[in-house]
Amino acid sequence: MCATGRNCLSWHGSTAQLIVTEPDLIKEILNNKSGVYIKPKPVSFMKKLLGNGLATSEGKKWAKQRKLANHAFHAENLKNMVPAMLTSVEMMLERWRQFEGKEMEVFEEFKVATSDVISRSAFGSSYFEGAKIFENLNKLAAMAVGNANKIRLPVIGKLLKTSDEIESEKVENRIRESFIHMIRTRQEKMKNGEIDGLGCDYLGFLLRENQDVDDNKRISIEDVIDECKTFFFAGYETTTSLLAWSVLLLAIHTDWQDRARKEVLEIFEGKSPTPEDNGIAKLKTMTMIINETLRLYPPIVAIYRNVSRETKIGDLFLPGNIEVLIPCLVSHSDPEVWGVDAHLFKPDRFAEGVTKAAKNTMAYLPFGLGPRACVGLNFAMIEVKLSLSMILQRYAFTLSPTYVHSPVQRMSTRPHHGVQIILHAL
Numbered sequence: 056m057c058a059t060g061r062n063c064l065s066w067h068g069s070t071a072q073l074i075v076t077e078p079d080l081i082k083e084i085l086n087n088k089s090g091v092y093i094k095p096k097p098v099s100f101m102k103k104l105l106g107n108g109l110a111t112s113e114g115k116k117w118a119k120q121r122k123l124a125n126h127a128f129h130a131e132n133l134k135n136m137v138p139a140m141l142t143s144v145e146m147m148l149e150r151w152r153q154f155e156g157k158e159m160e161v162f163e164e165f166k167v168a169t170s171d172v173i174s175r176s177a178f179g180s181s182y183f184e185g186a187k188i189f190e191n192l193n194k195l196a197a198m199a200v201g202n203a204n205k206i207r208l209p210v211i212g213k214l215l216k217t218s219d220e221i222e223s224e225k226v227e228n229r230i231r232e233s234f235i236h237m238i239r240t241r242q243e244k245m246k247n248g249e250i251d252g253l254g255c256d257y258l259g260f261l262l263r264e265n266q267d268v269d270d271n272k273r274i275s276i277e278d279v280i281d282e283c284k285t286f287f288f289a290g291y292e293t294t295t296s297l298l299a300w301s302v303l304l305l306a307i308h309t310d311w312q313d314r315a316r317k318e319v320l321e322i323f324e325g326k327s328p329t330p331e332d333n334g335i336a337k338l339k340t341m342t343m344i345i346n347e348t349l350r351l352y353p354p355i356v357a358i359y360r361n362v363s364r365e366t367k368i369g370d371l372f373l374p375g376n377i378e379v380l381i382p383c384l385v386s387h388s389d390p391e392v393w394g395v396d397a398h399l400f401k402p403d404r405f406a407e408g409v410t411k412a413a414k415n416t417m418a419y420l421p422f423g424l425g426p427r428a429c430v431g432l433n434f435a436m437i438e439v440k441l442s443l444s445m446i447l448q449r450y451a452f453t454l455s456p457t458y459v460h461s462p463v464q465r466m467s468t469r470p471h472h473g474v475q476i477i478l479h480a481l
């Protein structure tokens with residue numbers, strides 16, 4: 056194998072890793088028409104965190120899970136989730152009253168709000184009911200990040216467990232018990248007639264699949280738990296980052312904050328968005344701001360695949376069992392694609408959509424591409440637009456002098472020391 060120009064070879068421990076930034080190759084890998092490029096199998100802590108859920112499974116199992124998730128997060132069903140989103144954001148803004156005229160940190164605030172949104176809208180629960188689950192998922196995620204580059208000796212590693220490995224087993228069990236409790240509660244509510252059927256949210260969808268009389272179609276309770284883990288985690292981690300970076304950029308670029316507020320006030324006239332008014336779809340300036348934020352601070356900075364068998368891509372011959380890394384952040388800041396001002400916050404570049412903003416759309420991958428692209432894209436966009444619309448109608452904000460710029464890569468890219476703003480009530 057030989058790597059040239061925009062692609063290069065690196066090593067991840069003893070595994071060769073091809074780093075690809077050439078747009079045509081990115082397209083081929085992520086569209087995966089040949090079926091060669093598969094998701095890396097999660098091991099150890101990641102396996103405990105996401106199980107064999109939608110984000111990690113392959114083949115028939117993935118196809119089945121994906122169909123279900125596509126249906127649950129389809130536009131019509133998303134409309135039904137808007138009231139739950141509004142409740143969560145209203146609760147957040149209620150907490151913000153105590154910070155009026157003062158400094159506040161928004162990253163932790165968004166973490167609670169987005170956790171509440173996914174709990175309410177997809178699982179009929181709330182952040183406070185599911186607080187233990189989030190706490191334990193965060194613990195597992197921190198262990199996964201902390202141990203990502205630690206090398207374990209094959210035999211000794213199996214015999215002697217590290218303290219993190221012992222702890223992670225306990226945490227995984229606690230998460231499992233919490234989900235079992237959530238599932239039982241839902242089933243009992245149905246039996247007692249408190250709710251009609253199993254519900255129309257994602258948990259309801261999953262539980263109906265678990266009751267299918269057809270053995271081939273039925274999913275096991277372990278599958279239900281893995282999907283719950285995946286969506287609880289994927290549902291808040293990345294959206295929190297996007298909201299925090301958006302607020303940071305709007306606090307710095309107050310001209311764009313004013314433009315976004317003007318648009319929001321024109322569309323919503325000081326009221327909260329509703330599922331019926333279609334206002335969210337009319338937010339042009341805000342979409343430009345969010346697209347530019349995702350370009351500069353993509354929550355997922357790199358996409359990984361494994362090469363399952365020997366293959367050829369472009370001029371390159373790849374052996375089986377190597378890794379492919381697509382560094383989205385590199386493509387997002389490439390001056391050849393975006394122009395010499397690639398490093399600047401200029402939402403205007405998205406005025407006519409992504410195709411006009413970039414010389415090659417394959418260089419813009421905040422939600423991935425192809426069959427494994429983000430299934431929560433529309434959910435996340437509605438949630439972020441709705442949250443920013445409600446914030447901007449009530450508050451103006453500037454960056455606090457205490458803010459320290461320090462983006463770090465954990466599961467997603469996040470501000471290491473949070474985002475401190477000064478909140479001004481309007």
Ligand code: HEM
Nearest residue numbers: 109110289290293294297355421422423427429430431435
């Ligand atoms: C700003 C918010 C978000 C960003 C930037 C984001 C980004 C991504 C990216 C880049 C991928 C593709 C990963 C790959 O190809 O390996 C992905 C997949 C996925 N995302 Fe998101 N995501 C966001 C929000 C969400 C939300 C809110 C949910 C759930 C409600 C979600 C659920 C998933 C799932 C389940 C997958 C795996 C899909 C599959 O493999 O078929 N994401 N996301």
